[in-house]
Amino acid sequence: MSAKRITSIAILTAVALTIFIAEAQIPVLIAVPGIKLGLSNIITIVAAYLLSRRDAGIIMMLRVFLGSVFGGSMLAFFYSAAGGICAFAVICLLYKIFDEKQIWAVSVFAAIAHNLAQLVIAVAIMNSPAIIWYAPWLVIAAVVTGAFTGVAAQLSLGRLKNLNVK
Amino acid sequence: MKSISNLKLIVIFAALILASAASILIMTERRQDALIAEIYSEGKLLYTIDLNKVTESYTIELPHNTVLVEHGQISMKCADCPDQVCVRQGKIKNGAYPIVCLPNRVEIRITNKAGVDAVTGR
Numbered sequence: 001m002s003a004k005r006i007t008s009i010a011i012l013t014a015v016a017l018t019i020f021i022a023e024a025q026i027p028v029l030i031a032v033p034g035i036k037l038g039l040s041n042i043i044t045i046v047a048a049y050l051l052s053r054r055d056a057g058i059i060m061m062l063r064v065f066l067g068s069v070f071g072g073s074m075l076a077f078f079y080s081a082a083g084g085i086c087a088f089a090v091i092c093l094l095y096k097i098f099d100e101k102q103i104w105a106v107s108v109f110a111a112i113a114h115n116l117a118q119l120v121i122a123v124a125i126m127n128s129p130a131i132i133w134y135a136p137w138l139v140i141a142a143v144v145t146g147a148f149t150g151v152a153a154q155l156s157l158g159r160l161k162n163l164n165v166k
Numbered sequence: 167m168k169s170i171s172n173l174k175l176i177v178i179f180a181a182l183i184l185a186s187a188a189s190i191l192i193m194t195e196r197r198q199d200a201l202i203a204e205i206y207s208e209g210k211l212l213y214t215i216d217l218n219k220v221t222e223s224y225t226i227e228l229p230h231n232t233v234l235v236e237h238g239q240i241s242m243k244c245a246d247c248p249d250q251v252c253v254r255q256g257k258i259k260n261g262a263y264p265i266v267c268l269p270n271r272v273e274i275r276i277t278n279k280a281g282v283d284a285v286t287g288r
Contacts, residue, residue: 031254033266075269098170105175122266127209128273130264133193136186143179 009047009055009062016043016063017070024071032134034079034118035141038111038149040067044084045091045107045153049100050160053092060084075125079118086117103157107150111142193262198276201259203240205233206273215240217276230270240274242267 020040028036040063048056064084068077087110094106115138123131201217207228215235223236225243231252234243241257242265252267264275 028249028251031251031256033251033255033268073269075271079268102170102172102175105170105172108175108179122268126206126266126268126271126273128206128264128266128275130261130275131266131273133263134266136189136193139186140183140190143183147179 005051005055008051009059012043012047012051013059013062013066016040016059017066019043020063020067021071030141032137032141034115034122034134034138035145037145038114039152041087041107041110041114042149042153042156044088045103045110045150046156046160048091048095049103049153049157053095056091057088060088078125079121082121083114083118087111087114089113100154100157103154104147104150107153108143108146111146111149112139115139115142194260196260196262198260200277201238202277203235204275204277206275208271228270228272231267231272233274240276241265242272242274245270245272 017040019042023037023039043063044056044060047059061081061084064077064080068074068080072080090110090113091106094109098106116135119132119135119138123129203213203215203217204211205213205215205226205228212228213226217235217238217240220235220237223234226233226235230247231245232243234241236257239257239259242252242255245252245267247267247269249269252265252272255263255265258265258274258276261276264273266273
């Protein structure tokens with residue numbers, strides 16, 4: 001592992017963690033359980049396209065773990081990890097299918113996978129099958145937030161490529 | 167490899183939103199006769215209340231939450247968690263969407279199991 005790779009992973013993890021903690025301070029606007037913007041996912045996508053998918057996975061897991069240590073709980077860790085892993089799997093699957101001008105769409109699919117994974121975890125943790133009825137809410141939220149974070153990631157990547165970070 | 171155009175993607179996502187919104191509307195408008203509220207904490211059923219038989223509103227104190235029980239409706243009055251999502255979910259009158267407090271693992275659910283006589287807790 002080169003020093004440059006370690007540094008890139010460390011910097012992007014720090015950025016993702018900062019965004020994660022900052023976002024946690026913003027009150028949730030919608031009174032539906034489990035919905036938030038998920039701004040730190042911008043970094044997961046940026047890392048997947050800027051570095052590699054493997055590094056993006058490392059950054060995502062580090063952010064999820066450290067995010068729970070600094071600003072969450074054990075429960076929050078399970079939700080974040082399940083959502084993060086599923087979203088990451090979708091990014092890996094769609095990486096080759098969509099080009100760099102359609103990162104926003106990859107982000108939407110990843111967000112849907114993220115939210116549905118969290119819903120399944122919620123059903124298990126709360127021991128309540130009725131919670132599954134929140135699925136339509138979470139799909140709508142995923143399309144909106146996923147498109148937003150995806151566009152943000154796409155624009156950031158356009159700038160970062162010029163800096164020749166890799 | 168570019169297989170799907172942006173326009174097609176937008177149509178797919180818009181259709182997904184519309185289908186979800188439609189199902190939410192159908193769920194929310196659903197009426198039901200029996201209003202049996204169940205209050206769960208950490209996956210265990212603590213209270214079963216027939217909301218149609220409630221004449222005077224009262225509150226139930228849970229370790230981290232306060233539930234407001236009224237005639238025909240039920241809501242979370244307060245919670246000690248930072249996000250307060252369960253409080254802002256407001257009053258529920260049917261079984262469409264349970265009130266969920268994820269941090270404290272509390273859930274208020276309305277079922278349509280008719281013929282439940284056992285009213286515990288009060």
